[in-house]
Amino acid sequence: MKLAELAEKLELKGVTRMFDREIGGVYSSDMVSDVIANAKAGDLLVTLQIHSNVIAAANLVDIAGIIVTQGKLPTDDVVKMAEKAEIPILSTDLSRWQIFTKLYEAGVR
């Protein structure tokens, strides 16, 4: 599924501009080390973290996009970094549990 299509279905707010990315799976973590060790290329990263190191890790493992939960928003410098790396960031006010449920219902497994 395309990330843009998913964003529309789940009413996710775009924090960066959208890039044409295909989602292969979902990974959730707030730890950079865990993302580097275990996330797969094409995964959608669901996280609470908005630190620049998350973008560094996401870029290293070729994450398709990031959903930041619970209404958190990254700072402008993190947004710029993500856009430069062409990693879309989306935001939701929902909790991780709620967004996982919606992702599953939308067919993302």
Place this chain on the structure above:
Amino acid sequence: MTTQVARSRYQMVNVRPGHVIMEHDMLSRAVRSYFSDEPIPPVEEYREGKHIWHYAGMAQSFQFDVKDNQTGETVACREILGLLYYGCCKEDSVIRRIGELAHENRISVYIAITYEGADGRETVLAPEKLRVLNAMFNERLRTPSKKILILPDLFDLYKTMSYGEIMIDFGLTSMEEER
């Protein structure tokens, strides 16, 4: 997922969660760090010759090895403290400028920062280990024409930069202000 593992020659193995322990010596003012995978990381001060090392902080991190699925050989990467992304460096820094140039060719630059040795000097990462690291991370990519380039620390970054800038979990444990 199975297809991706079958395609890859290099694989991250023996992933060990732990902590980077930072310590300093009051006498010489030296600072150093090391990795501990103990369930309760050591924080007591201790004497080592003339030095008395005091705990100065810790950050969650991990260590890993890289396995070559073709030869069966496993390369240990215990020297690596973390990877510094060029985009996390100051705008006027050498790394940032190199990274920006590389980015124009869809290459993302990371610097492999290593732990200090017992003498306080930087541990040098062997060229073969760098080659294997680059191979492994590039094999994981799926975005067409994207490349990762992991360079050794040729700029004495281990002396000048903060641990928060390196890709370990240091910065992620801090509280962020809500907007």
